[in-house]
Amino acid sequence: MAERNASVYSTGGRRKSVAQEPITSVLPGGDVPVNDSGQEWNADEEVLAALGYKPEFKREFTLWTTFCVSFAVLGLLPSFATTLFYGMGYAGTAGMTWGWLVAMIGIQAVAASMAELCSSMPTSGGLYYASAVLAPPGWGPFAAWVTGWSNWLGQVTGAPSVNYGTAAMILASASVQNPAYVPSNYQTYLLTVLLMLIHGCMASLPTRWIARVNNAGSTFNMIALIVVIILIPAGTDRVSRGLSKFNPSSAVWGDIYQGTDFPAGVSVLMSFTGVIWTMSGYDAPFHLAEECSNANIASPRAIFLTSAVGGTFGWFLQLVVAYTVSDIPAVLDSDLGQPFAAYLVQVLPQRLVLAVLSLTIVAGFAMGQGCMIAASRVTFAYARDDCFPFSKYWKHVNTVTHTPVNAVWLNNLVGNVTLLLIFGGGIAIGAIFSIGACASFVAFTTPIFIRVFFVGNRFRPGPWHLGRFSLPIGVVASGFVVMMVPILCFPSVTGSDLNAATMNWTCVVYGGPMLAILLWWFVSAHKWFKGPKVNVDHLMLGQGEIIDGKDVSERDSGSNDDGVKLRGDVKPGALVD
Incomplete structure (x- = not known):
C-alpha cells in the first residue's frame, strides 16, 4: 500500500482521503489529532477521535x-x-x-x-x-x-x-x-x-x-x-x-x-x-x-x-x-x-x-x-x-x-x-x-x-x-x-x-x-445546520471531504487549519468509495 503517514495522499494524479481505504478498524498511532494531555489515548479514545470527537466522559460502563x-x-x-x-x-x-x-x-x-x-x-x-x-x-x-x-x-x-x-x-x-x-x-x-x-x-x-x-x-x-x-x-x-x-x-x-x-x-x-x-x-x-x-x-x-x-x-x-x-x-x-x-x-x-x-x-x-x-x-x-x-x-x-x-x-x-x-x-x-x-x-x-x-x-x-x-x-x-x-x-x-x-x-x-x-428546516435550519459538529478535525467520509464540508484538497497534508499535527494511518469513517 502507498505510504499513508499523512491525512491526504495522491493516487493517479488525484488527491484522496485515506478514509477511502477499505480499513475496518482504528489502531493506536492512527491519523488522529495528537493528544495535548501527553498521555497516550487508549483504543476507545482512538476510535472516538477518528470519528471526530474528543473524549469527554469517563468510560466506566462495561x-x-x-x-x-x-x-x-x-x-x-x-x-x-x-x-x-x-x-x-x-x-x-x-x-x-x-x-x-x-x-x-x-x-x-x-x-x-x-x-x-x-x-x-x-x-x-x-x-x-x-x-x-x-x-x-x-x-x-x-x-x-x-x-x-x-x-x-x-x-x-x-x-x-x-x-x-x-x-x-x-x-x-x-x-x-x-x-x-x-x-x-x-x-x-x-x-x-x-x-x-x-x-x-x-x-x-x-x-x-x-x-x-x-x-x-x-x-x-x-x-x-x-x-x-x-x-x-x-x-x-x-x-x-x-x-x-x-x-x-x-x-x-x-x-x-x-x-x-x-x-x-x-x-x-x-x-x-x-x-x-x-x-x-x-x-x-x-x-x-x-x-x-x-x-x-x-x-x-x-x-x-x-x-x-x-x-x-x-x-x-x-x-x-x-x-x-x-x-x-x-x-x-x-x-x-x-x-x-x-x-x-x-x-x-x-x-x-x-x-x-x-x-x-x-x-x-x-x-x-x-x-x-x-x-x-x-x-x-x-x-x-x-x-x-x-x-x-x-x-x-x-x-x-x-x-x-x-x-x-x-x-x-x-x-x-x-x-x-x-x-x-x-x-x-x-x-x-x-x-x-x-x-x-x-x-x-x-x-x-x-x-x-x-x-x-x-x-x-x-x-x-x-x-x-x-x-x-x-x-x-x-x-x-x-x-x-x-x-x-x-x-x-x-x-x-x-x-x-x-x-x-x-x-x-x-x-x-x-x-x-x-418547516423549520426549509425556512431556516438548512442555512446553518450542517450535521454533527466535531470537536477535532478529521476525515469523515470516503469522498475527499470532512465534516465541515471543506474538501481535503484545501488542507495541507499532515495538519489541520488550527495547526494541530496529525499522525499516520487514519481509519475513520463509515464509507469507502
Whole structure:
C-alpha cells in the first residue's frame, strides 16, 4: 500500500482521503489529532477521535453495565404492564402470542442492523451521527436533522410514559386495597411529576454511581420478571372461581378479540404498538457508547442481547397472561384505571395481586431511571452539535459529576409538560406510548434505510457485523417500520364513533412537532445546520471531504487549519468509495 503517514495522499494524479481505504478498524498511532494531555489515548479514545470527537466522559460502563442500563430502559415487566391495553385490547390473546412472535422478527432485524451501525460509529450521537455519515452527498444534514429530532421526541417521552404507568399502578394498588378509592387525574399527574423529579436527581449523579444504581435496578428487573412469570400460573385461583386453571390453547392462539373497527389482520398489526413500545429501549447502548469501554464491540453486543433476551422473556410473560386472563372486556374497562392491575384481580388472591404490583412498581421505577439517563445522553449529543435552541447550556458537562446535568433537567421539564395530556383523558395520554414507538422506530430505521438502499456494499463495518446477511436483514428492518408507522397512527374506531375523544392523538402529538421541525428546516435550519459538529478535525467520509464540508484538497497534508499535527494511518469513517 502507498505510504499513508499523512491525512491526504495522491493516487493517479488525484488527491484522496485515506478514509477511502477499505480499513475496518482504528489502531493506536492512527491519523488522529495528537493528544495535548501527553498521555497516550487508549483504543476507545482512538476510535472516538477518528470519528471526530474528543473524549469527554469517563468510560466506566462495561458490557454488563451497559446491558443493565439498556435492559432497565426496556423494563419488560413494567413495559408490558403499562401497554397491556394495546396487545390485549386490540387483538386479544392471539395478538399477545403469535402476534408478539411476528412483531419480534421485524424488531430483531432493526436491533441487529442498529448494532452493526453502532460498531462502526460508537458515539453518543448514535443514529443521528450515522444518518449524517451514510446519507448521499448534500443530504447528510437533512438526514441527521430528521433522525435526531424524531429520536429526541421518542427519548423525551420515554421517562414520562414509564413514570405515568408506574404512578397509575401505585394508585391502582391503593384501589385494590380500598375499592371505594378512585384515582383522579390530578393525583396521577402529581405522583408522576414526583417520580420525574426523583429520577432527574438520580440521573445527575456521577457515571459510576449511575452504573451501580442501574446494575441493581436491572438485576431486580430480571428477578422480578422471572418471579412474576412463575408466580401467576402457580398462584392463580381461577379454579376457585369456577374456571379451568388455564385457557385452552385453541382459544389462546386462535381467537382474535375485535378491539378495533378494522379487520382482524389489521387489529393484530395495531396490537404491535405494545410490542414496539416495550422493545424500543435497546438503543440505549448506542447513546452510552462514549461511556463504555471496548465500545465498538461491547455496545453492539448489548443492543443485540437486549432485544433478543427481552423479546424471549417478554413472550413468556405474554403467554402467562394469555393463558390465564378470564374476561378481556372487564380488564379493559375496569374502574382501577390500569388494565394490568385489573387482570391480576381476575386471576390472583388480593395478597398476591399486591405482591405482583409491588414488584412491577419497583421495576417500573428502575426503568424510568434508565430512560432518563438515555434521554439525557441523546439531548447532550444533539446539543453538542447546536441542534437545539440555547444548545450551549444543554451541552454543558458538569465539572463535578462529569455528566450532562443540564440536559437531564431540560428533558425533565419537557416531560412534565407532556404529562399534562393526562387531563385530556385516557386516549390523549395514551398517545405518549404510540409516540414513543413511532418516533423511536423512525429514528432507528432512517440510517438503516440509507445504509441499505444508498450505501450498499460500500459500508465500512466495525468489528461486530452481520456479514453477508447485513443487507437482507436491513431490508426486513426497513420494510417492517415502513409498514408499521402508519398503523401506529390508526384510531381504534371509525365512522361516526370517531371524534376528539376517541381519535389516535399520535398523528397530532408526533406529527405536529415533526411537521414544524421540517418547516423549520426549509425556512431556516438548512442555512446553518450542517450535521454533527466535531470537536477535532478529521476525515469523515470516503469522498475527499470532512465534516465541515471543506474538501481535503484545501488542507495541507499532515495538519489541520488550527495547526494541530496529525499522525499516520487514519481509519475513520463509515464509507469507502
